[in-house]
Amino acid sequence: MVEVFKTDATKHKEAMLLTALYEAFxxxxxxxxxEDCDHILRIEGDSICNEKVIGLMSAYNCFCDVLE
Known part of the structure; x- marks a missing residue:
């Protein structure tokens, strides 16, 4: 399963966010x-909990929502 999220992540926050995401998941x-206009976050795994991903990103003051 692959989930794609739009975010407002920046290059400055990317390493910190990746570290937090990998530690949590x-x-x-x-x-x-x-480089994409929606600042894409792509996650691949067997069972992805969108709410937990969005919550973690929010904890780092980063907008995150499932890309429709």
Whole structure:
């Protein structure tokens, strides 16, 4: 399963966010595409809890929502 989120992440925050995401969700494959206009966060895993991902991003003052 792959989930794609739009964010307001910046290059400045990318490393910190990736570290936090990998610590919280070590079983996921995670990457950002900050060149995209929606500053994409892509997560691949067996079972992804969107609410937990969005909550963690919010804890770092970063907007995050599922890309429709």
């Amino acid at each position: 070590p079983m996921y494959r995670i990457n950002f595409d900050l």
